Amino acid sequence: MTQDADANLEKVNNQIISEFSKTLEMFSLNKTEAQLFVTLYLHEAPMTLDQMKDALGKSKTAMSYAVRRLQEFNLVERVFQKGVRKDLYEAREDLYKKFMKTYVNRWLESLNLQINNLADIQEDLDRYPHEHKELFEHKIHEAISFHRSLEQVFSKIKKNDFL
Structure with missing residues (x-):
């Protein structure tokens, strides 16, 4: 050359x-x-x-x-x-499968950690009376629901044949 x-x-x-x-x-x-x-x-x-x-x-x-x-x-x-x-x-x-599997597993691990952390915050909130407690509880519940929805999506992807 x-x-x-x-x-x-x-x-x-x-x-x-x-x-x-x-x-x-x-x-x-x-x-x-x-x-x-x-x-x-x-x-x-x-x-x-x-x-x-x-x-x-x-x-x-x-x-x-x-x-x-x-x-x-x-x-x-x-x-x-x-x-x-x-x-x-x-x-x-087999790039696609390796990356998707890694990516989905990391998302699921992260989501699980976030759900547990939000649940801990909710428990802490229950111990302390606060004038905005209902608002915080509602927001935490929404955040947990959002994370659980994402968890369901990634769990479905993980179960799919292409992973």
């Missing part, structure tokens, strides 16, 4: 990483995690932390942290290659 062709290919690769990363950031990945995932996804072979660092121009520590987070989301896995002493990582396939 010529130098111009290499430069153009690098430019296209960077544009893909940039645009695809923006989408992944909507799934609560930070910019580095999103860029790393896309880099691993586009790369034809598993990568070491050093290769990731060089590819993204970030520190090895940042790559290590991002890889761990991506592993927590079940989006990246460590792989073995005979004769290679360093840890290798690659993006898992």
